[in-house]
Amino acid sequence: MRLKKIALSFLIVAGLVVAAIFSVNYFYNVQAEKIADKTESYLLNKENKKxxxxxxxxxxxxxxxxxxxxxxxxxxxxPNVHYFYKSYKGKITYDGKEDISKAKEPKLN
Incomplete structure (x- = not known):
C-alpha cells in the first residue's frame, strides 16, 4: 500500500512538472505572436512598409x-537579410540586421 502511495505521488508531481513546462512554453508562444503582430503594425503604420x-x-x-x-x-x-526588432515596455525598437548570405559554413573535421 505504501508503494502505491509513493508511485501515485511521483506520477502527480511528474504530471505537474510537465503541465508547468507546457504552460510556460504556451505563454511564450502567445507573447511571441502578440509582439510579432505589434511589430507588423509598427512596420505598416509607422515605417510605411507594405x-x-x-x-x-x-x-x-x-x-x-x-x-x-x-x-x-x-x-x-x-530574403538573405534578416531584420530584428524588440519590444521595450510596449514600444517597438529596431535591434539590427544580419546578412545570412555572408555566414560561413561550419568546417567539419
Whole structure:
C-alpha cells in the first residue's frame, strides 16, 4: 500500500512538472505572436512598409526585450537579410540586421 502511495505521488508531481513546462512554453508562444503582430503594425503604420513586401515576421525567444522575445522580419526582395526588432515596455525598437548570405559554413573535421 505504501508503494502505491509513493508511485501515485511521483506520477502527480511528474504530471505537474510537465503541465508547468507546457504552460510556460504556451505563454511564450502567445507573447511571441502578440509582439510579432505589434511589430507588423509598427512596420505598416509607422515605417510605411507594405504587407505584400514582407515575406515573414516571426517572434523568437532571445535575451532582452519584453518577455525575452525578438522579432525577425524578412522581406521578399532581399530574403538573405534578416531584420530584428524588440519590444521595450510596449514600444517597438529596431535591434539590427544580419546578412545570412555572408555566414560561413561550419568546417567539419
Amino acid at each position: 504587407k505584400e513586401d514582407i515575406k515573414e515576421i516571426k517572434g523568437i525567444r532571445s535575451k532582452g526585450g519584453d518577455y525575452g522575445i525578438l522579432v525577425r522580419v524578412i522581406y521578399k526582395d532581399n
